[in-house]
Amino acid sequence: MEADKITSPIRIGTRGSRLALWQAHHVADKLHEAGMEVEIITITTKGDLVLDKSLDKIGAKGVFTEELEESLRNGSIDIAVHSAKDVQSTIPDDLELLAFMEREKVHDVVISFNPTFKLGEGPQIIGTSSTRRRSLLKRFYPDIITSECRGNLQTRIQKLKDGQYDAILLAYAGVARMQYDHMIAQHLSLEEFIPAAGQGSVAIECAKTLAFDKKNALREVLNHNETYFCLVAERAYLRTMEGGCSIPSFALATLEDNKLNLRAGIISLDGRDLIVEELTGTTAEAEAMGEQLANVVLSRGGDRILKQIREEKA
Numbered sequence: 180m181e182a183d184k185i186t187s188p189i190r191i192g193t194r195g196s197r198l199a200l201w202q203a204h205h206v207a208d209k210l211h212e213a214g215m216e217v218e219i220i221t222i223t224t225k226g227d228l229v230l231d232k233s234l235d236k237i238g239a240k241g242v243f244t245e246e247l248e249e250s251l252r253n254g255s256i257d258i259a260v261h262s263a264k265d266v267q268s269t270i271p272d273d274l275e276l277l278a279f280m281e282r283e284k285v286h287d288v289v290i291s292f293n294p295t296f297k298l299g300e301g302p303q304i305i306g307t308s309s310t311r312r313r314s315l316l317k318r319f320y321p322d323i324i325t326s327e328c329r330g331n332l333q334t335r336i337q338k339l340k341d342g343q344y345d346a347i348l349l350a351y352a353g354v355a356r357m358q359y360d361h362m363i364a365q366h367l368s369l370e371e372f373i374p375a376a377g378q379g380s381v382a383i384e385c386a387k388t389l390a391f392d393k394k395n396a397l398r399e400v401l402n403h404n405e406t407y408f409c410l411v412a413e414r415a416y417l418r419t420m421e422g423g424c425s426i427p428s429f430a431l432a433t434l435e436d437n438k439l440n441l442r443a444g445i446i447s448l449d450g451r452d453l454i455v456e457e458l459t460g461t462t463a464e465a466e467a468m469g470e471q472l473a474n475v476v477l478s479r480g481g482d483r484i485l486k487q488i489r490e491e492k493a
């Protein structure tokens with residue numbers, strides 16, 4: 180079936196945060212350009228409701244995805260749109276990731292109302308809810324005090340405005356998409372702050388039972404091949420590390436001249452123990468590279484860090 184032969188509107192399921200809606204509209208625009216009718220359906224997830232707990236304490240996997248996945252199963256939506264970073268490393272058997280959209284810049288940024296703010300200059304309180312960012316801050320800026328900062332981007336920026344922190348750390352992608360660029364005080368280097376697997380890309384999920392022709396038409400319009408291979412590698416790494424967002428692991432794949440490069444690692448919660456390894460291969464090896472690199476990281480001390488994190492959390 181060609182795109183122009185799909186007659187009923189594609190029902191796009193999304194969370195209700197402004198960033199989620201931006202992503203859903205981004206998908207809708209692409210499908211529309213390709214001649215498809217679309218409908219956006221907003222669904223509230225547990226991650227949107229429970230704002231007083233750190234993500235690693237809510238515990239359940241897929242706090243931002245569960246309700247959307249239920250809607251895919253019962254057929255009330257055709258596709259679910261997620262920040263790729265928020266999608267569990269293993270998705271349920273009856274669902275599949277249909278596409279990864281072209282990535283935005285992948286790095287983290289410092290957001291502050293003080294335009295001359297720089298990390299590490301004097302005593303500072305930094306808001307972040309990510310164990311990865313917290314651990315990396317402790318390593319590279321040992322004098323910094325980190326403080327929980329959850330909620331959607333608007334909520335976090337409001338907390339910053341209220342004076343709860345001197346600055347907060349966010350992914351550039353969300354900041355750019357919400358047009359908060361003017362509040363960026365510092366761009367963090369990819370050498371030190373390796374992003375979380377999937378950061379900056381939008382993932383499209385569907386039920387395996389979605390009509391074959393519909394899947395093909397959607398994939399054709401929404402998938403970005405280069406991004407796809409990078410995310411396959413990063414997500415294979417995450418899965419093999421037994422990731423989940425509570426583990427401070429990170430992975431960044433890049434593709435240049437048909438060579439896939441994967442840099443990934445893990446850091447202890449106190450920031451003292453950092454392991455970063457790197458691998459180069461072909462796009463056909465993306466999945467295997469992720470698995471292999473995870474095993475290298477595990478064998479070079481990653482298993483020790485994971486064990487220590489599990490003990491600290493227990």
Ligand SMILES: NCc1[nH]cc(CCC(=O)O)c1CC(=O)O
Pocket residue numbers: 262263264265348349350351352353377378379380381
């Ligand atoms: N877990 C929250 C989340 N999921 C995706 C993004 C940012 C945009 C992206 O990486 O696609 C964010 C916020 C952040 O980390 O700043």
